Amino acid sequence: MRTVRRLRRSELPADTVALARYLIGKTLSHDAPEGRTSGRIVETEAYVVGDAAAHAFRGQTARNRSLFLRRGHAYVYFIYGNHYCLNVSCLPDGTPGAVLFRALEPLVGIERMAVARGALIANSKQLKLLTSGPGRMAQAFGVTRERDNGKDFFDTKSDLIIVDDGHRVRKIEATPRIGITKAADLPWRYLVHGNLFVSR
DNA sequence: ATATCGATTATCT
């Protein structure tokens, strides 16, 4: 009998980069009014204190204020006039650190993800396009700033949670982060080696 | 297969 359980806030690694690695292989689950979607976390990135690539680098603003919430809160931002991206805050109240969820392997609610993405699932290539990338997975899961920014992943009533379903990843790989211009050389992107749903 | 570019808007300079 395999154990499936929600993660507890107290078990999260204290360090942002360690948390990015820790979350690989866990499951993100969203209980939306339309139904449940869940997926295996296969790609993350860490954004740390003093990081020139981090949204909090120049201090707290209206946009990034949920980065400063106690670890375990959702930071959802809107980018390029098109896309939402989902993060989890990592550090004690008042200190900004985040892990960006970049890609998921769909597990539950695949048909709803396709509807949300306005896509078909005729083959594995198109299946990959559901959740491979931060904007795509947010859209597939119905995550928006209006609905989800500031949510606590670890509140007992939260509809956005992180689960350990007992799955263990064979090999976790670290690479430089994607899509940034500053501090682009640091290897703070984590992914499941060889997984189809990793972006790029 | 890789390269380049336009979309579209909140946010900050």
Add this chain to the structure above:
DNA sequence: GATAATCGATATG
């Protein structure tokens, strides 16, 4: 006014 933690479309080899 410029930029952005992206995506999808188009062009070219």
